[in-house]
Amino acid sequence: MxxxxxxxxxxxxxxxxxxxxxxxxxxxxxxxxxxxxxxxxxxxxxxxxxxxxxxxxxxxxxxxxxxxxxxxxxxxxxxxxxxxxxxxxxxxxxxxxxxxxxxxxxxxxxxxxxxxxxxxxxxxxxxxxxxxxxxxxxxxxxxxxxxxxxxxxxxxxxxxxxxxxxxxxxxxxxxLSLPLRRREFTGGTALTAGFGAIWRIRPLRAVTVATGLGAGAYGAFPLVTTLLAIQYHAGYAAGALLSAAAIGGLTGSLLYARHPVGARRPERTVMICLLASALPLAAVPFVPGVLPALLLFAAAGFFVGPQSAALFASRDRHAPPAVHTQVFTLGAGLKVTASALGAALAGYAAGAGPDGLLLAAAGVYAAAGALGGALLLRD
CATH class of the missing domain: 1.20.1250.20 (MFS general substrate transporter like domains)
Incomplete structure (x- = not known):
């Protein structure tokens, strides 16, 4: 199956x-x-x-x-x-x-x-x-x-x-071959019910806000890597840096699938991974050449895999049955929106150069993890 x-x-x-x-x-x-x-x-x-x-x-x-x-x-x-x-x-x-x-x-x-x-x-x-x-x-x-x-x-x-x-x-x-059982309830929920559940249920609110901010930082990556390629005088670096982040994410998701660390409180794992992603990104401006940057982008991407898996697990546990699918599709849509907004803001701030944008992205990741943690602690 x-x-x-x-x-x-x-x-x-x-x-x-x-x-x-x-x-x-x-x-x-x-x-x-x-x-x-x-x-x-x-x-x-x-x-x-x-x-x-x-x-x-x-x-x-x-x-x-x-x-x-x-x-x-x-x-x-x-x-x-x-x-x-x-x-x-x-x-x-x-x-x-x-x-x-x-x-x-x-x-x-x-x-x-x-x-x-x-x-x-x-x-x-x-x-x-x-x-x-x-x-x-x-x-x-x-x-x-x-x-x-x-x-x-x-x-x-x-x-x-x-x-x-x-x-x-x-x-x-x-x-059609998946064993999805016939359900007795038909929902009757409003289109805004998913928003209501996310806002009302603290873990859902925390992971949605935190990963939305993180997606905004990720949306800046294509511009940042292009500017870095120009800075390094290596045209291939733009695609290579994005690929390194993606391969890091693939590695992280496979490792999490084998060893789901923090599975009891997946929302905490989301926040820890956001904070951990910030550190390698913040180090990129201070290392010379493409190879160290590739390794740091891969390290930042590595934490995206467990973060995404833990995000899904948190939605799984806390989304009410009547709006379960809506919470997932709404959360995905909000991340796409945040990523597009992050790309647009990066374009406006391109004058700061790749180093400035990278430090800003790292700051957003760190702020997202900290804010999400604070939201989890609130009564």
């Missing part, structure tokens, strides 16, 4: 990560317009945030969730493939609408799937499964864009989008 679940998660998340690159490439290839490529990718990404509460509430209310997941995850795949096939053929507005609809389906393939772990696995296995679940996010983030770029180079961007779409449709069909 664990392999079935991980296959579903990996395929769905690979399609989601790869689509961010594939849609830009297919727009450039079919229309020659970088502007349309950016708008198309944005049309796919923005609904991840806006639709999260709605699709989470839909899953929470459904008596039979497997068909809902299959329809939405598969629908996301169909939308990705259609965008690739229709770009440059159909009017731009039609392609953008399809991208928006696909993006609305996407949250059930990310946070929504993670919310199913509570039902699919026994309590003593969940911490390990959450670590492996985070691994699928890391693998998708590392491999998705790279594989898409390779396929687009060899066979064209349209084929890349079709391949991604087929993977997501396969994930949707495989969901």
């Amino acid at each position: 664990i392999y079935r679940y991980l296959t579903v998660a990996a395929l769905a998340r690979f399609a989601d990560e790869g689509a961010r690159v594939a849609l830009v490439l297919v727009a450039l290839d079919a229309t020659g317009s970088a502007l349309f490529g950016g708008v198309l990718a944005g049309a796919f990404m923005v609904p991840h945030v806006l639709a999260g509460p709605a699709v989470g509430a839909l899953a929470d209310r459904a008596r039979r969730r497997a068909p809902v997941y299959a329809l939405l995850i598969g629908g996301n795949g169909v939308a990705i493939a259609l965008c690739g096939l229709l770009a440059g053929v159909a009017p731009h507005a039609v392609v953008l609408v399809i991208a928006v609809l696909g993006g609305c389906c996407a949250p059930l393939g990310t946070g929504g799937l993670s919310s199913l772990i509570k039902e699919l696995f026994r309590p003593e296995r969940r911490d390990r499964v959450y670590g492996l679940d985070v691994m699928t996010y890391n693998l998708a983030g590392i491999c998705g864009p790279a594989v898409v770029a390779g396929v687009a180079q060899l066979a064209g961007a349209r084929l890349a989008t079709v391949a991604l779409g087929a993977g997501a449709v396969t994930a949707g069909l495989l969901v």
Whole structure:
């Protein structure tokens, strides 16, 4: 069963990560317009945030969730493939609408799937499964864009989008094989109920605020690594530093899956990992050359794996059953929003240079861990 679940998660998340690159490439290839490529990718990404509460509430209310997941995850795949096939053929507005609809389906393939772990696995296995679940996010983030770029180079961007779409449709069909029981309650909860649960329940509030701030710092990484590459006079460093952080996160999630440290109070693990991530980042401005920076980025990324697994475990334990999925999809959407905001703020503060931005990011991580810890201690 664990392999079935991980296959579903990996395929769905690979399609989601790869689509961010594939849609830009297919727009450039079919229309020659970088502007349309950016708008198309944005049309796919923005609904991840806006639709999260709605699709989470839909899953929470459904008596039979497997068909809902299959329809939405598969629908996301169909939308990705259609965008690739229709770009440059159909009017731009039609392609953008399809991208928006696909993006609305996407949250059930990310946070929504993670919310199913509570039902699919026994309590003593969940911490390990959450670590492996985070691994699928890391693998998708590392491999998705790279594989898409390779396929687009060899066979064209349209084929890349079709391949991604087929993977997501396969994930949707495989969901039907997961043993999700029929539920007697239908929820009837409002779309704001997830917000209410997060605000009312102290551990949920603490981990949501803390990881949201941490995601804001992480959103600055692409700009920071680009500026560092310029500073080091090494163009490859921009991608290499991001890859080092992702590989560190993959290593951390695998280790946590084997040894889930702090599993009794996962929200504490979240705060400790945020604080620990700050230290290597703060050291980067004080070391010479690319190699030490790569090692420090990997060290910072290492703590992201356990942090994410512990975050899921905390949601698992504290989210009320009536809004369980909504808490997961809403939390994921808030992190995406915070990451985008962090990227924008980093752009405005680019004059501070890579060292200043890195110290600021490290400060945000440390503040996030400290604030989250303070929120946990409040009565």
